[in-house]
Amino acid sequence: MPELPEVESLTQFLAEHLVGRTVDRVFPVSVAALKTYDPPLTELEGRTFDGTARHGKFLDLRSGELHLVIHLARAGWVRWSESLSADQPRPGKGPLALRVRLAPAAGVDSGTQGFDVTEAGTQKHLAIYLVRDPQEIPGIARLGPDPLTGAVTQESFAALLGGERRQIKGVLRDQSVLAGIGNAYSDEILHAARLSPFKLAANLSEEEVAGLYAAMHTTLAEAVERARGLPLRELKAEKKSGLRVHGRAGQPCPVCGDTIREVSFADSALQYCPTCQTGGKPLADRRLSRLLK
Structure with a gap:
């Protein structure tokens, strides 16, 4: 299971690769992983990521007033790709739960960069949220202090x-x-x-x-x-x-x-x-x- 150090590293990596990039398409593949429906994930399309954060083991990707929050559970992961397929992924029994394709960036790529959220195994506990306030998510609202932020003396x-x-x-x-x-x-x-x-x-x-x-x-x-x-x-x-x-x-x-x-x-x-x-x-x-x- 990804814990604080791994999610912190994911947060830092995505801060470097996502901030300033605009979302082209969002493909929700696993309905079971999606825990919120309003606003819909497609609301991210055309928006620009402007920050990343970590709440315990939750990964938070911010775009204006919207937060794409991911809890990777035991077997979830984020996979960055320089060459995402242009085809729309099909729902099924595979590990793919969410695909986010980025719009082309000048001097960076031709519109094939992005990331997949996946979950291995048969037990599916991955959770994906799109919210306006991360505190709307019960798992975040109940979190204690973070041991690496200086909040714990x-x-x-x-x-x-x-x-x-x-x-x-x-x-x-x-x-x-x-x-x-x-x-x-x-x-x-x-x-x-x-x-x-x-x-x-x-x-x-x-x-x-x-x-x-x-x-x-x-x-x-x-x-x-x-x-x-x-x-x-x-x-x-x-x-x-x-x-x-x-x-x-x-x-x-x-x-x-x-x-x-x-x-x-x-x-x-x-x-x-x-x-x-x-x-x-x-x-x-x-x-x-x-x-x-």
């Missing part, structure tokens, strides 16, 4: 955690608490902070809160910096190569050499290092325990 971070009787892994992933952190980077942050993902947020010591705050900033900022300037097609591979524990169950921890372990849930899994994070003790995998009964 160490003191406010401690206050956020102080009243949470939930496991710290779940708190970090809760978009109403902190915007933009998902399953992968919560694993990475907790590994860097040397904290068990099962530890209750409210039980963290002052020293642990300070370490977690520093790990959160360092992990996210480094991921954004690694992705800076990369072509969109390389961002997913860069994310995977930069992860130290997430998605690496069974491999050696790059810090201590212990074997990275996994805890599975109904539709996701977390990865951690026992030596670095849990005092050498494996965490209970409840799904595995049920299978062994």
Whole structure:
């Protein structure tokens, strides 16, 4: 799933390639992905993009008073093209959900540049909105502060955690608490902070809160910096190569050499290092325990 660093990189890339460009045609291919109908997507045609922004994991492409907002969910992506087909795409079972073709720009191209919004797999959770105010979108309206904007100080971070009787892994992933952190980077942050993902947020010591705050900033900022300037097609591979524990169950921890372990849930899994994070003790995998009964 694209998280804060990847969406930030998408935002920066599209700021460089879209701002000042006029929309020629919009092709909504997936009706299921389109979550708003007024104004229609065709309202973008003839308008010029004048800004991009990120709200947590939401991508916001602005054209005057209109905002094309995209939530990429687990398997969505934006693909930039220098040579989009002139043919109108047909709705079907393929990954394409939306195509935006740009009008020719002097000295830039002959009218074939643009981007596709796609979603791989059979589970379709991609969401596309066209709104006049991003706060109209419930997922944006409920977002907590963004950890990379300076809105979260160490003191406010401690206050956020102080009243949470939930496991710290779940708190970090809760978009109403902190915007933009998902399953992968919560694993990475907790590994860097040397904290068990099962530890209750409210039980963290002052020293642990300070370490977690520093790990959160360092992990996210480094991921954004690694992705800076990369072509969109390389961002997913860069994310995977930069992860130290997430998605690496069974491999050696790059810090201590212990074997990275996994805890599975109904539709996701977390990865951690026992030596670095849990005092050498494996965490209970409840799904595995049920299978062994």
